[in-house]
Amino acid sequence: MKLGIIGLPQAGKTTIFNALTGGDVPVAMSGGRFEVHTAVVDVPDPRVDALSRLYNPKKTTYAKVTYTDIAGLEGSGSGNIAGPLLTELSQMDGFLHVVRCFENPSVPHALGEISPQRDIEVMEDEFLLNDLIQVERRLERLAEERQRGSRDKGEIAAEEALFQRLHSALEENRPLRTLELNPSERKQISGFGFLSLKPLLIVLNLSEGQTPPQVELPPQADSIALHGQLEMEIAQLPPEDATIFMAEYGITEPSLNRMIRRSYDLLQLLSFFTVGEDEVRAWTVRRGALAPEAAGVIHSDLQKGFIRAEVVPCDTLLELGSMAEARNKGVLRLEGKTYPVQDGDVLHVRFNI
Ligand SMILES: Nc1nc2c(ncn2[C@@H]2O[C@H](COP(=O)(O)OP(=O)(O)OP(=O)(O)O)[C@@H](O)[C@H]2O)c(=O)[nH]1
Ligand SMILES: [Mg+2]
Structure with a gap:
């Protein structure tokens, strides 16, 4: 799963990217x-930590999300995002829009004064306009096809109806993610990489001690506030020093962990676990996935030969101390092919191929 860190120039994208990776990509260079930087980041999860303490395995593996710092959006409002920038943006599964709230006289804002609300709207408008232009182009193409009779009439009409729906939404400034689309409609438009279709988390990038500003969020977007610079400094410290530093600031957990978890939620994902002496591991699957699909994330053979899954919620397992004890207590369930996996399930897949 890939999340794009986007925002206007100098909003703090690279600072937050560095916070996520503990790295030190030079800031304010683009x-x-x-310019693009990519990193795969572990999703911090206290449940994995606890399972790992219980099993003491050779290896502990967290769920992962890929973050890409994408510089180059200027909010010019021209609706002509193109070339490699558009390609990069289209490939993302969702966006973290870093919105500058911090004041820093040595780093002027390209649009003048600091205004988080304006920046949120500028980016939203940019995406809506880009999608609108693409939809209009497609509608023109379809009209031509209809005239030439180069494709099945019914097929063209159905696609035109769908694109008209997209068009009306965009004209009313409604992002495409607000539309209810069935799986086949989603599939039909998936190749277009529409920007306003993607889930959006607004990241309010504060300066030290600043209270988060009150902002009106775009439809079906979410927000989180953090202090990017401080998070980066914490992430770049050796772990022992970070603990001391955080204690001094009265921080119990980096806000960054919260941001990572929120972005995981944003993508409508859930974690399930496998446990054993070799490895304790978190796996990722979309919410609503049935047991065989989850098994397939572990290995395609497990999906093909899926018989049943032994399931116990992670908290119950931690309380009882072992799968065997869970079985004795009768809380280890046997679930079949129609079981929707729940966040926090510990799975043991029985299969036969
Ligand atoms: N005072 C202050 N300065 C910050 C904060 N966050 C970032 N900066 C500074 O703002 C500048 C821009 O930060 P970057 O992280 O490079 O921003 P960016 O969005 O990656 O910028 P571009 O890649 O050029 O679009 C740098 O000089 C940072 O040091 C902050 O919370 N407080
Ligand atoms: Mg940058």
């Missing part, structure tokens, strides 16, 4: 030019 100057509005297209």
Whole structure:
């Protein structure tokens, strides 16, 4: 799963990217030019920590999310995001829009004064306009096809109806993620990489001690506030020093962990676990997935030959101390092919191929 860190120039994208990776990509270098950095980040999860303490395995593996710092959006409102920037944006499964709230006289804002609300709207408008232009192009193409009779009439009409729906939404400034689309409609438009279709988390990037501003969020977007610079400094410290530093600031957990978990939620994912002496591991699957699909995330053979899954909620397992004890107590369930996996389930898949 890939999340794009986007925002206007100098909003703090690279600072937050560094916070996520503990790295030190130079900040304020892109100057509005297209530039990309990518990293795979562990999703912090106290349940994995607890399972790992219980099993003491050779290896502990967290769920992962890929973050890409994408510089180059300027909010010009021209609706012509193109080239490698558009390609990069289209490939993302969702966006974290870093919105500058911090004041820093040595880093002027390209649009003048600091205004988080304006920046949220500028980005939203940019995405809506880009999608609108693409939808209009597609509608023109479809009209041509209809005239030429180059494709099945019914097929063209159905696609036109769908794109008209997209068009009306965009014209009313409604992002495409607000539309209810069935799986086949989603599939039909998936190749377009519409930007306003993707889940959006607004990241309010504060300065030290600043209270988060009151902002009106775009439809079906979520928000989180953090202090990017401080998070980066914490992430770059050796772990022992970070603990001391956080204690001094009265921080119990980096806000960053919260942001990572929220982005995981944003993508409508859930975690399930496998446990054993070799490995304790968190796996990722979309919410609503049935047991065989989850098994397939572990290995395709497990999906093909799926018979049943032994399931126990992680908390119950931690309380009882072992799968065997869970079985004795009768809380280890046997679930079949129609079981929707729940966040926090510990699975043991029985299969036969
Ligand atoms: N005072 C203050 N300065 C910050 C904060 N966050 C970032 N900066 C500074 O703002 C500048 C821009 O930060 P970056 O993280 O490079 O921003 P960016 O969005 O990656 O910028 P571009 O890639 O050029 O679009 C840098 O000089 C940072 O040091 C903050 O919370 N407080
Ligand atoms: Mg940058």
